[in-house]
Amino acid sequence: MPPCPVAPDALQGIPRQQTNPARWQGENWNEFVSTLQADNIDVIEDRGTRGIYSTDAGGLAYGMPNGVIIARDAQQISTLLRNAQRYHIPVTVRGGGLTTEGESVAFGGVLLDMTGMSRVLHIDKDTLTVRTEAGIFWHSLAEELRRHNFDYLSAPLNLTSSVGGTLGVGGIDVNSAKLGCSADQALCLQVVTPTGDIIECSDEQNAELFQRVILGYGQFGIITEATLKIRPFTPMRMHYFYYRSLRSAINDLILLDQNGVPDYSGILTMMDKAVTLLIAFDSAEREKTFFEQWHKQLHGYGELGFGIRLASYYALHPWRLNELFFLLRRKHTLFPDLQPAQHMRNGEIIDRTVVFSRAVWKHWGHKNMVIPDLATSVDKFIDAVEKGNAVCKHYFPRYTLYCVGIKLRAEHKAHYELSSIPHDAKDFSYGCEFEPILEENNYSRDYLQSFKNAIYDIGVDMDTSYYRFGGMMKAYIRRALGDEVVEKHLALKRIADPAMILNRNVIF
Amino acid sequence: MSYSDNINNSNKNFNYCHGCGLCTLVCPAWQQQKDVRVSPQGHAKALQYGGKIKAEALFSCILCGACSAICPENIDLTTMLLDLRQQSEKTPAQQTIENDLLQLIKLKHEQKFSQPPINKTVFLPGPELRSNQSYLSHIMQLLNNRYDIAIAGDDGYDISMALEAGVEIPAHRLDSFLQPIRFSIKLIVSDGLLIQKLHHWLPYTKINSTGYELSQLPQIREHIKDSDFYVIESRAYHCNFEKNVSHYDKLQREQFCQFNLDLNRLAIPTGAVSNEKLRTAECFNTTKQAEWMLSNKQFARIIVEDMKDLALLSKISDKPVLHLAELN
Numbered sequence: 038m039p040p041c042p043v044a045p046d047a048l049q050g051i052p053r054q055q056t057n058p059a060r061w062q063g064e065n066w067n068e069f070v071s072t073l074q075a076d077n078i079d080v081i082e083d084r085g086t087r088g089i090y091s092t093d094a095g096g097l098a099y100g101m102p103n104g105v106i107i108a109r110d111a112q113q114i115s116t117l118l119r120n121a122q123r124y125h126i127p128v129t130v131r132g133g134g135l136t137t138e139g140e141s142v143a144f145g146g147v148l149l150d151m152t153g154m155s156r157v158l159h160i161d162k163d164t165l166t167v168r169t170e171a172g173i174f175w176h177s178l179a180e181e182l183r184r185h186n187f188d189y190l191s192a193p194l195n196l197t198s199s200v201g202g203t204l205g206v207g208g209i210d211v212n213s214a215k216l217g218c219s220a221d222q223a224l225c226l227q228v229v230t231p232t233g234d235i236i237e238c239s240d241e242q243n244a245e246l247f248q249r250v251i252l253g254y255g256q257f258g259i260i261t262e263a264t265l266k267i268r269p270f271t272p273m274r275m276h277y278f279y280y281r282s283l284r285s286a287i288n289d290l291i292l293l294d295q296n297g298v299p300d301y302s303g304i305l306t307m308m309d310k311a312v313t314l315l316i317a318f319d320s321a322e323r324e325k326t327f328f329e330q331w332h333k334q335l336h337g338y339g340e341l342g343f344g345i346r347l348a349s350y351y352a353l354h355p356w357r358l359n360e361l362f363f364l365l366r367r368k369h370t371l372f373p374d375l376q377p378a379q380h381m382r383n384g385e386i387i388d389r390t391v392v393f394s395r396a397v398w399k400h401w402g403h404k405n406m407v408i409p410d411l412a413t414s415v416d417k418f419i420d421a422v423e424k425g426n427a428v429c430k431h432y433f434p435r436y437t438l439y440c441v442g443i444k445l446r447a448e449h450k451a452h453y454e455l456s457s458i459p460h461d462a463k464d465f466s467y468g469c470e471f472e473p474i475l476e477e478n479n480y481s482r483d484y485l486q487s488f489k490n491a492i493y494d495i496g497v498d499m500d501t502s503y504y505r506f507g508g509m510m511k512a513y514i515r516r517a518l519g520d521e522v523v524e525k526h527l528a529l530k531r532i533a534d535p536a537m538i539l540n541r542n543v544i545f
Numbered sequence: 546m547s548y549s550d551n552i553n554n555s556n557k558n559f560n561y562c563h564g565c566g567l568c569t570l571v572c573p574a575w576q577q578q579k580d581v582r583v584s585p586q587g588h589a590k591a592l593q594y595g596g597k598i599k600a601e602a603l604f605s606c607i608l609c610g611a612c613s614a615i616c617p618e619n620i621d622l623t624t625m626l627l628d629l630r631q632q633s634e635k636t637p638a639q640q641t642i643e644n645d646l647l648q649l650i651k652l653k654h655e656q657k658f659s660q661p662p663i664n665k666t667v668f669l670p671g672p673e674l675r676s677n678q679s680y681l682s683h684i685m686q687l688l689n690n691r692y693d694i695a696i697a698g699d700d701g702y703d704i705s706m707a708l709e710a711g712v713e714i715p716a717h718r719l720d721s722f723l724q725p726i727r728f729s730i731k732l733i734v735s736d737g738l739l740i741q742k743l744h745h746w747l748p749y750t751k752i753n754s755t756g757y758e759l760s761q762l763p764q765i766r767e768h769i770k771d772s773d774f775y776v777i778e779s780r781a782y783h784c785n786f787e788k789n790v791s792h793y794d795k796l797q798r799e800q801f802c803q804f805n806l807d808l809n810r811l812a813i814p815t816g817a818v819s820n821e822k823l824r825t826a827e828c829f830n831t832t833k834q835a836e837w838m839l840s841n842k843q844f845a846r847i848i849v850e851d852m853k854d855l856a857l858l859s860k861i862s863d864k865p866v867l868h869l870a871e872l873n
Contacts, residue, residue: 081582083596084594084595084596085592085595085596085597085598086591087594088590088591088593088595088596089564089582089586089591090590092564094564094565096563107579107581134564134566150581152569152579155579172579174566174570176808177576179808180807180808183808184840184841184842185841196570197565197566197567197569197570378791378794379790379791379794379810380810388808388809390808391808391809395567395615395617398565398567402563402617402618403563404563
């Protein structure tokens with residue numbers, strides 16, 4: 038039995054043996070590298086560089102690639118994939134590395150760093166589109182667009198997500214209930230297929246490839262360029278409403294979303310004790326309409342009203358004062374970061390992505406990002422969140438729930454086939470992330486995995502789906518999507534990627 | 546001497562890097578090369594895995610300090626980079642620079658400077674302003690209206706250059722530089738890299754940059770127009786980020802000018818203040834960087850805080866470029 042190429046020296050003095058015969062064990066690596074070098078492709082093999090990519094934002098999966106290639110153009114990637122097919126070398130593609138389940142971690146083989154392709158190629162002011170290389174961070178794209186007074190439609194609340202990575206998995210913003218997921222804004226793509234063909238695709242041209250690549254978890258090709266819709270930049274008018282009940286807040290969120298009231302909406306909680314419904318508007322007119330027609334229908338309180346109710350609760354439950362102190366401390370540190378003076382003008386947030394993303398890293402960032410989620414139809418959402426909340430309570434003293442809606446596009450149904458969109462969702466899908474606040478506590482990987490499994494088991498019981506179902510959570514794919522869908526896509530994958538080299542172990 | 550032994554105000558080193566990538570996002574060297582190995586994240590993660598960092602990657606950095614300002618873990622990345630530079634194996638060209646700097650440090654140590662009076666505000670103008678007497682005397686005149694001020698005989702530019710080049714500074718030279726200014730009420734310093742270190746070396750002394758001080762003066766502020774593009778010196782700005790963000794935000798609200806700030810409110814540097822001789826042209830191109838800073842910006846004139854930015858931007862822009870002091 039050969040030695041394991043991933044961590045041969047993990048146990049000192051005891052050679053680690055490869056126990057999974059299906060795993061690539063380093064065969065043909067030297068020939069593969071020599072061939073690429075002959076084509077002037079730099080394969081970086083030093084330990085320090087490989088170490089840069091050893092884990093992802095989740096910080097729970099660790100693996101080392103045998104070599105790293107920094108993406109430079111589609112032709113280079115084509116040559117890489119042709120040779121990877123020829124020599125049967127696994128290729129793992131990475132953008133911002135913001136996966137949480139090891140999807141962008143290479144357990145041997147090549148790690149392809151797409152951030153090397155980060156140029157904005159063209160902004161078309163007439164058609165309101167941008168053509169960009171797909172390794173670009175959304176934030177870098179926003180920097181370019183802002184200089185022309187444009188903005189993208191929607192992107193994850195994270196500065197370092199890449200465009201290509203997001204289009205491959207979906208991407209959710211606080212305006213997804215209005216505009217759909219981030220992948221919905223893609224009009225056409227340049228894709229390098231697993232066999233090295235460079236193909237332009239859209240819903241009109243090579244539609245089948247487009248439909249498999251969008252929300253395809255990197256199984257059917259590498260997105261090298263993307264044409265996206267853009268819009269004129271507008272600052273955001275933000276309002277917060279506070280609830281003591283998850284159910285009331287979710288009901289109000291769904292009410293507003295389904296009636297198309299806000300431009301941005303979501304729920305952010307501190308455990309289930311302080312539930313905040315955030316809604317925001319792109320224009321004064323829409324804001325005015327909300328206050329005239331919808332505000333009175335909401336069940337949330339203003340800050341003062343909620344504070345009085347919270348104080349009453351803890352006056353009657355003094356043994357929970359520690360919790361109150363946590364809430365006050367959290368409010369004291371978090372809320373100023375949600376409206377920092379330098380990002381506000383006349384009460385409007387002018388850089389929403391920056392404000393939210395920095396707050397995410399500052400207040401939720403940790404060496405382990407544990408964010409299991411549930412994606413459901415509207416009807417199942419409240420039950421799913423309440424069940425997930427009970428699991429959070431069982432595992433952690435402090436946690437956050439983040440709920441947001443996604444408008445589904447009927448014409449994009451084919452895109453959603455192997456995705457987090459639940460099979461029974463119509464018009465809207467809702468997602469909730471369950472995020473423990475780990476602070477300085479050190480939990481074992483087993484404990485964190487057990488928590489994730491407990492959340493995902495709710496999904497199995499409720500016959501619904503998940504946003505993060507790849508990598509370490511892929512055991513849930515068949516249970517969530519069913520054998521028929523998985524077998525269909527596996528058969529397509531085998532045709533598209535005969536040596537099964539591209540993003541191995543993410544889905545299949 | 547390891548700089549971090551003496552001057553690091555953060556207890557966190559590269560081991561604390563979680564790899565969030567925010568430093569990469571804002572790193573001008575990464576933006577030009579699109580290679581994570583030149584970013585602080587790349588250095589930190591490589592070190593965590595026992596890797597060695599090549600001098601070429603380390604010296605691609607222009608030490609703008611944006612990474613330290615944005616790091617959510619508050620890792621003092623600039624100090625980490627300076628430490629790594631000191632420990633790195635220098636190229637022959639860098640070795641020559643190191644030898645020249647050691648000579649300069651020796652000379653400066655032996656030189657007898659006039660001592661600035663105690664209990665005064667002391668101005669460390671740096672070599673560029675010193676070589677331009679008309680600017681220097683005008684700035685002194687402006688600052689004199691506000692402070693009881695004296696010019697330091699020794700403004701420590703050899704120390705700043707040594708820091709940047711990764712050259713170990715002899716303790717006696719550091720002492721001879723700090724001793725005369727140790728009891729100053731306030732220091733006004735043009736060199737941004739030096740400001741960061743002075744905050745650590747003299748923790749109880751108020752220290753501001755020349756740009757910050759000049760832009761506080763009403764007679765300067767009133768001449769900043771809404772059609773101006775104002776270039777903040779990034780090293781000074783990032784080393785006291787929280788305070789500077791508020792200061793320049795207030796200036797923007799009052800005068801409506803544009804700044805060289807990105808969406809994170811980090812200053813986009815030209816890199817002109819960095820020592821180009823420490824790197825090859827492929828590693829970092831200041832002209833390309835300045836062009837990016839100005840691209841798609843509409844303005845009538847450029848206002849700069851730093852003399853090197855003045856020289857660089859005057860070359861590449863067809864609009865008037867003025868030093869802040871010229872506004873009065």
